Amino acid sequence: MATTIATFDFHAPSPQESSLGAVLGVRGSEARVGLPAPALSESLRATVGTFLAIAAGSHRLIGVVTEVDSNFDPAHPRFGAMARVDLMGEIKRDDGVEHFVRGVSAYPAIGDRARIIGVDELRLIYRTSGARTIDVGSLHHDETINASVDVDNLLSKHFAVLGSTGVGKSSGVAVLIDAILDARPDLRVFLLDGHNEYGRCFGARANVVSAATLKLPFWLFNFEEFVDALYYGRPGVEEEVEILAEQIPLAKGLYQSQRSHLDRATVRRIDPRNAGFTVDTPVPYTMQDLVALIDERMGKLENRASRMRHHHLLSRIDGLRNDARYAFMFENANVGGDTMGEILTYLFRLEPNGQPLTVLQLAGLPVEVVDAVVSLLGRLAFDFGLWSDGAMPMLFVCEEAHRYASADRGVGFAPTRRALLRIAKEGRKYGVCLGLVTQRPAELDPTIISQCSTLFAMRMVNDRDQALLRSAVTDAAANLVAFVPSLGTREVVGFGEGFPLPTRLSFKPLPAAQVPRGETFRVDDPAADAGDGQSFVKQVVERWRGAAGAKLVVRDESGADANAEPRPVPAPAQPRFDPIPPPRFEPIPPIRHDGASPTSTRLDLIRAQLLRR
Ligand SMILES: Nc1ncnc2c1ncn2[C@@H]1O[C@H](COP(=O)(O)OP(=O)(O)OP(=O)(O)O)[C@@H](O)[C@H]1O
Ligand SMILES: [Mg+2]
Numbered sequence: 001m002a003t004t005i006a007t008f009d010f011h012a013p014s015p016q017e018s019s020l021g022a023v024l025g026v027r028g029s030e031a032r033v034g035l036p037a038p039a040l041s042e043s044l045r046a047t048v049g050t051f052l053a054i055a056a057g058s059h060r061l062i063g064v065v066t067e068v069d070s071n072f073d074p075a076h077p078r079f080g081a082m083a084r085v086d087l088m089g090e091i092k093r094d095d096g097v098e099h100f101v102r103g104v105s106a107y108p109a110i111g112d113r114a115r116i117i118g119v120d121e122l123r124l125i126y127r128t129s130g131a132r133t134i135d136v137g138s139l140h141h142d143e144t145i146n147a148s149v150d151v152d153n154l155l156s157k158h159f160a161v162l163g164s165t166g167v168g169k170s171s172g173v174a175v176l177i178d179a180i181l182d183a184r185p186d187l188r189v190f191l192l193d194g195h196n197e198y199g200r201c202f203g204a205r206a207n208v209v210s211a212a213t214l215k216l217p218f219w220l221f222n223f224e225e226f227v228d229a230l231y232y233g234r235p236g237v238e239e240e241v242e243i244l245a246e247q248i249p250l251a252k253g254l255y256q257s258q259r260s261h262l263d264r265a266t267v268r269r270i271d272p273r274n275a276g277f278t279v280d281t282p283v284p285y286t287m288q289d290l291v292a293l294i295d296e297r298m299g300k301l302e303n304r305a306s307r308m309r310h311h312h313l314l315s316r317i318d319g320l321r322n323d324a325r326y327a328f329m330f331e332n333a334n335v336g337g338d339t340m341g342e343i344l345t346y347l348f349r350l351e352p353n354g355q356p357l358t359v360l361q362l363a364g365l366p367v368e369v370v371d372a373v374v375s376l377l378g379r380l381a382f383d384f385g386l387w388s389d390g391a392m393p394m395l396f397v398c399e400e401a402h403r404y405a406s407a408d409r410g411v412g413f414a415p416t417r418r419a420l421l422r423i424a425k426e427g428r429k430y431g432v433c434l435g436l437v438t439q440r441p442a443e444l445d446p447t448i449i450s451q452c453s454t455l456f457a458m459r460m461v462n463d464r465d466q467a468l469l470r471s472a473v474t475d476a477a478a479n480l481v482a483f484v485p486s487l488g489t490r491e492v493v494g495f496g497e498g499f500p501l502p503t504r505l506s507f508k509p510l511p512a513a514q515v516p517r518g519e520t521f522r523v524d525d526p527a528a529d530a531g532d533g534q535s536f537v538k539q540v541v542e543r544w545r546g547a548a549g550a551k552l553v554v555r556d557e558s559g560a561d562a563n564a565e566p567r568p569v570p571a572p573a574q575p576r577f578d579p580i581p582p583p584r585f586e587p588i589p590p591i592r593h594d595g596a597s598p599t600s601t602r603l604d605l606i607r608a609q610l611l612r613r
Pocket of ligand 2: 169
């Protein structure tokens with residue numbers, strides 16, 4: 001080998017020469033390049049991360065230095081350093097126009113010259129011709145050059161933002177979404193905001209939905225999700241779940257038959273038992289009907305244990321229905337009848353009216369129901385894409401993704417993982433793209449990560465997270481993972497289809513007002529002033545109690561409209577269990593604000609109808 005190399009005329013390059021070093025060995029897509037050491041000048045310092053251009057015959061190959069060592073090889077005394085260079089792509093000339101392509105069509109030979117690439121070449125690489133690009137920040141190599149991402153590639157096969165806590169993931173997501181919305185006016189974005197931090201990031205472009213304004217009728221939840229909500233995130237009681245599985249389709253049938261009766265008096269009423277609904281069919285039914293059906297069945301039972309089970313189930317439904325924290329599922333759930341279309345239009349911005357983005361703030365929802373809500377929304381997003389044949393492309397962004405799709409199958413709520421996996425695996429075909437954000441990549445389901453073709457890797461010090469990242473990127477880029485522990489705040493190494501090359505960049509700095517920030521405890525909140533400490537603590541306690549299970553909604557002392565922001569008052573959240581069940585269960589009507597008598601009239605009507613049949 002030494003003799004082969006000796007046939008080339010190696011010489012120590014001078015600062016005046018454009019070439020800096022020479023290829024001393026090639027193995028697969030990695031070249032070993034001899035470099036002068038010490039560096040000849042400040043502008044000719046080639047170190048880890050530096051891009052080199054190698055003249056391989058008529059090809060101009062582009063690579064990145066991943067490792068530099070002293071060179072003690074006596075065969076090459078002129079090169080004090082030896083660099084490992086990952087070959088990433090090449091600059092080609094077609095019809096007199098230069099452009100960059102990924103991958104190499106020729107390999108370098110021993111002795112081929114290497115040099116640090118120039119600013120023009122760097123610009124050329126990031127100016128992907130014909131592609132829609134978004135500017136997300138600046139390149140580490142040269143801050144004057146914008147870091148651009150191919151937005152169509154980014155959105156065609158999902159992306160993930162990974163990094164330890166506090167490195168700038170959420171801010172990066174804000175930068176990305178803002179730029180994506182500019183470049184893709186046809187796209188709708190749905191952002192699951194686990195910590196209520198994005199409320200002020202997007203200005204008037206965002207439709208911010210909080211726990212107080214969210215409306216997700218209970219009948220939209222599929223059976224598993226509804227059971228999860230009913231049992232406060234714990235597994236359901238088997239016998240009770242069986243009763244529900246039997247009665248929910250009947251309640252759906254009953255609702256539909258009543259509607260057809262109302263709409264067309266002459267139309268023969270559909271028998272709810274033959275209406276063809278499953279527990280999961282997303283059609284409305286009313287809680288009154290469900291309760292009446294269960295109650296009805298209980299009334300016919302002789303067996304005391306079975307009656308007890310029905311009674312427990314009714315108490316549980318009653319407890320959930322009257323829990324103020326679950327008002328988003330039950331309040332006005334049937335006003336307007338079948339509101340599925342309106343809900344989809346509102347949440348997924350199908351008629352954007354200048355707001356193509358929904359920020360759903362999850363932090364005010366009861367913790368036990370968040371998984372079921374995320375599962376429902378993931379399902380709705382996918383199914384809408386599926387049944388509309390991808391007519392309205394959507395980006396579904398999920399913060400804290402490891403929480404909803406954990407690598408450990410025993411952790412979390414299986415339907416939530418399934419909903420996200422479904423988008424990850426098939427969403428692309430139906431125009432649904434997933435954007436995942438996590439501070440614990442190693443805890444995220446590996447199948448989901450493997451479906452993300454663009455990765456924004458921010459600082460990660462954990463070995464397991466780095467190993468995961470290394471396995472998720474191509475072999476050629478794996479060496480660049482070594483940069484990841486040393487990145488600063490806002491800094492990213494970008495891998496995958498969104499980038500022409502694995503790229504070290506800094507996300508754009510956001511103006512202070514747009515940096516994602518929790519809205520609950522802000523130091524600049526006037527209530528947090530030292531002078532008003534007591535009122536601040538009072539607010540904290542109120543929120544705390546509200547989140548921990550307040551049940552009653554009280555009237556404003558002034559007697560003002562009860563629809564105003566509800567104030568929670570502590571009350572037991574758990575359903576009551578009488579030692580001996582009464583012969584017939586009388587469901588407790590929801591608490592009313594208008595002083596009217598309980599809503600027994602409708603229930604009686606339904607019961608009478610059922611008894612008649
Ligand atoms: N692009 C940016 N522009 C302005 N400030 C930034 C940016 N990125 C990060 N920061 C600063 O770093 C702080 C942490 O950023 P950010 O909240 O985005 O991190 P994170 O990775 O999402 O943290 P966590 O894991 O806790 O959610 C911000 O409050 C802000 O001060
Ligand atoms: Mg964050």
